[in-house]
Amino acid sequence: MKLRQVLDATTRADRLLFLTLVALAVSGFFFAAELSPAPYSAQVDVDGKPAYRLPLGQNAIVAVNGKEGITTIEVKVRRVRIVDSPCPHKLCVKRGWISSGTLACVPNGVVVTIHGRAPGEEELDAISR
Amino acid sequence: MRSADNVRIAILSAFALALHSIEALIPSPAPWLKLGLANIVTLVTLILYGLYPALMVTFIRVILGSLFTGTFLGPAFLLSFGGGTASTLAMAAARPLVPGTFSAVGLSLIGALFHNLAQLAIASVLFIGNVDAVLFIAPFVILAGTLAGALNGFVSELLIANLKKSDQTVQNVGQ
Numbered sequence: 001m002k003l004r005q006v007l008d009a010t011t012r013a014d015r016l017l018f019l020t021l022v023a024l025a026v027s028g029f030f031f032a033a034e035l036s037p038a039p040y041s042a043q044v045d046v047d048g049k050p051a052y053r054l055p056l057g058q059n060a061i062v063a064v065n066g067k068e069g070i071t072t073i074e075v076k077v078r079r080v081r082i083v084d085s086p087c088p089h090k091l092c093v094k095r096g097w098i099s100s101g102t103l104a105c106v107p108n109g110v111v112v113t114i115h116g117r118a119p120g121e122e123e124l125d126a127i128s129r
Numbered sequence: 130m131r132s133a134d135n136v137r138i139a140i141l142s143a144f145a146l147a148l149h150s151i152e153a154l155i156p157s158p159a160p161w162l163k164l165g166l167a168n169i170v171t172l173v174t175l176i177l178y179g180l181y182p183a184l185m186v187t188f189i190r191v192i193l194g195s196l197f198t199g200t201f202l203g204p205a206f207l208l209s210f211g212g213g214t215a216s217t218l219a220m221a222a223a224r225p226l227v228p229g230t231f232s233a234v235g236l237s238l239i240g241a242l243f244h245n246l247a248q249l250a251i252a253s254v255l256f257i258g259n260v261d262a263v264l265f266i267a268p269f270v271i272l273a274g275t276l277a278g279a280l281n282g283f284v285s286e287l288l289i290a291n292l293k294k295s296d297q298t299v300q301n302v303g304q
Contacts, residue, residue, distance in 0.1 A: 006286045014235035014282075021238060021275040028268025 040115065042080045044073060047109040056080070056114070066108030073103075073112060080112055137178060138185045145170035145190040146197075153198055161248075161270055164277050165241065167194075171217055172237055172285045177292065180221040187213040207255065208248045215247030216240040233289060234282030241278025245270045 044052040046066055054060055056078045064071045069086035079097040087107040095103060103112040148166040157163060167190055175183035191213045195201040200209075220240040223231060231239070249270065253263040 003283070003287075006283050006290070009232050009286055009290075010234045011230060011232050013230045014232050014238070017231070017235050017238050018275065018279055021242060021271060025268045025272035025275065028271065032265050032268050 042073075042075060043113045043115060045111040045113070048111075054080075064110055066105065066110045068108045071105050071108050071110040073110075080114060082110075082112070085110065134178075134182060138174075138182050138189070141170055141174050141182065141186045142189040142193070145186055146193055149190055149194040150197060153194075161266070162273055165244065165274075165281060168216065168237065168240055168244070168278075169281050169285050169288065171213070172220060172233055172240060172281070173288050173292070175217065175220055175224070176233060176236070176285070176289055180217075183217050183221065184214070187217045204255070208251055211251045212244040212248040216244035219243035232282070233285040234279060237282030237285060238275060238278045241274040241281070242271065245274040 040056050042054045042056060043050055044054065044062070044064055046064055051064060052062060054062060054073070054075050056075060058075065059077070060075045061083070062073045062075075064073060066086070071085040071092075072083040074081050074083050076097075079099045080103060081097045082092040082095070082103055082105060085092050085105040085108050087105050092103055092105040092110075098114065100114050102114070104110070145167045148170060152164055152166050155164070170190070171183050171187050174186050188210075191206070191210050192201070195203075195206040195209060200206050217240070219242070220236045223236060223239045245267075249263050249267055253260055
């Protein structure tokens with residue numbers, strides 16, 4: 001009853017403003033999707049199971065225990081390489097640095113996949129308040 | 130006249146502080162998601178008594194509220210202060226444009242919008258320094274603010290209607 005009266009008391013400008021703001025915000029979602037914080041990290045799988053997630057913005061050297069032994073993975077300036085791995089041909093080491101795609105040391109069961117966008121594109125890491 | 134104004138400001142600030150504090154207890158899924166219930170008091174003050182009392186109520190609420198919650202002069206305080214001031218000024222500016230253009234609901238929507246815009250601006254300058262981050266979150270903030278603003282507007286409208294009615298009753302009794 002009371003609520004009904006309040007609804008009636010809203011002016012045309014009120015409703016127009018409300019709809020405009022909602023439309024503005026909703027259309028903003030499409031732009032926001034473009035700016036969306038893509039996960040920009042290297043995922044390390046061992047034997048098919050995720051073992052680590054390394055943020056690419058942070059330089060690190062990680063030793064991963066695989067099937068045959070320890071694979072050493074290095075993250076530096078948004079690129080990833082396998083430094084050393086206990087495999088016979090060292091194909092994974094020879095691939096060198098990558099900034100997108102996948103590195104794999106099949107004998108050791110270690111797979112490094114980069115998630116996110118191409119390098120050079122800015123991305124969000126956090127929104128704090 | 131002046132002291133009556135001050136008493137009014139004190140009482141209204143107390144209401145605003147109570148709402149502010151109650152709201153701090155309500156769990157929120159995101160830190161920027163708030164109902165902004167205290168804005169009901171600001172808006173009602175603005176409509177019934179004008180800009181000066183509304184600004185005073187906002188300042189008192191933000192300063193004392195931050196003292197109570199321990200955020201005085203911290204980042205949350207700056208956001209709260211900037212948002213509250215911008216919102217009050219925007220609502221006051223929109224009110225006399227063409228009288229009757231906006232009801233309390235429309236003014237509340239404007240207040241919510243400017244509250245959020247001011248906070249996003251302050252956040253981008255002071256804390257994030259990343260325009261992308263602010264642009265990314267802006268649509269979510271504005272949508273949430275519009276919904277909360279509409280809700281607060283309805284409550285304000287109801288409150289003003291009831292306050293006016295009870296004022297009349299008191300006057301009738303007096304006669």
